[in-house]
Amino acid sequence: QVFSLIYRTANKRNAISDAGCTFLNPINGDYNFLSPEISQIIQHKLGADVVTVLDVPMRHDASTNEVRKAIKRNTEWALRSKRKFLELNGLSENDFNNPKIVRPKLGAVIQGGNDFELRKESALSLLEVGFDFYNFGGPPIHKDKNWYKTAPIGFNHELIHFVSELIPNDKIKYAMGIGSPDDILYSISVGWDVFDTVLPTRNGRHGYLYVTKGEGDTHYDNYDVLHVKNKECEFDEKPVDSTCSCECCKNVTRAYLRHLIKINDPAGWRLSSIHNLTFYNNLLNH
Incomplete structure (x- = not known):
């Protein structure tokens, strides 16, 4: 989010430096400073059980030199984050590596864009520091694809597979921001463990519903999509998905859900989110 705030507005005070990042608070107009250490303090005060270092993401159009520089800073920030994490939790490096000690888990973020060698460089430098889990940073998409308009077509299967093999199997592999059902299932098949x-929920609020194969109007490898706002659903008395037993599918028709979403009734957004989350859970359970 900080990355987005910094690059969304052309303001010289929005900046990333070795010390940390400065960004405009869109709510009150104040400028805030966030460093690797401050990030750890915030997460510690929240009582987080799963903690992530402050990483350095890159724009998709960054040059190789820019990415290499960001990787170096990313590793330095990860090291500073770990030092602060140990201090806040009263741990030594030996304590951190002792599986008998109950403590929060700390993860780092592997960067490098679409460059396989830079991804490897980032991963190896972070493995040397040592963390409980490793995240895939940035969207795994091909450079010639637009993430928002062509996903899952633009998904870079080779890259997500390559990075997974860089991480030891005794470490948790966290694929941040992935993704569609097909992308998640592929990522599981090549070793990734955790997703967000x-x-x-976002697609559900726009009437984009994930359904079982044969139930929707658009077809993918492991699922269909039902665009419930389409005219075809205006008088459709069927449930969103006849194979689903969620609160949405048990209680409302496609026609009524379409009506709720079209008039911006929060109940429609809630029911759509409930259905999509149920679909994801059922798919992964199976």
Whole structure:
């Protein structure tokens, strides 16, 4: 989010330096400073069980030299983050490596854009520092694809597979921001363990519903999509997905859900989110 705030507005005071990053607070107009150490303090005060270092993401159009410079800073920030993490939790390096000690888990973020060698360089430098889990940083997409308009077509299968093999299997592999059902299932097949994505809820609010094969109007490898706002659903009395037993599918028709979303009734957004989250859970459980 900080990365987005910094690059979304052309303001010289929005900046990333070795010390940390300065950005404009869009709520009150104040400028804030966030460093690797401050990030750890915030997460510690929140009582987080899963903690992530402050990383250095890159724009998709960054040059090789820019990415290499960012990787160096990313590793330095990760090292500073770990030092602060140990200090805040009263741990030594030996304590950190002792599996008998109960403590929060700390993860680092592998960067490098679409460059395989730079990804390897980032991963190896972070493995040398030592963390509990390793995240895939940045969207794994081909440079000639637009993430928002062509996903999952633009998904870089080779890159996500390559980075997974760089991480030891005794470490948790976290694929940040992935993704569509097909992308998640592929990522699982090449070793990734943990995922997070806004797609079920964000897409649900726009009437984009994930359904079982044969139930939707658009077809992918492991699922269909039902665009419930389409005219075809205006008088459709079927549930969103006849194979689903979620609160949405048990209680409302496609026609009524379409009506709720079209009039911006929060109940429609909630029901769509419930269905999509149920679909994701069922797919992964199977």
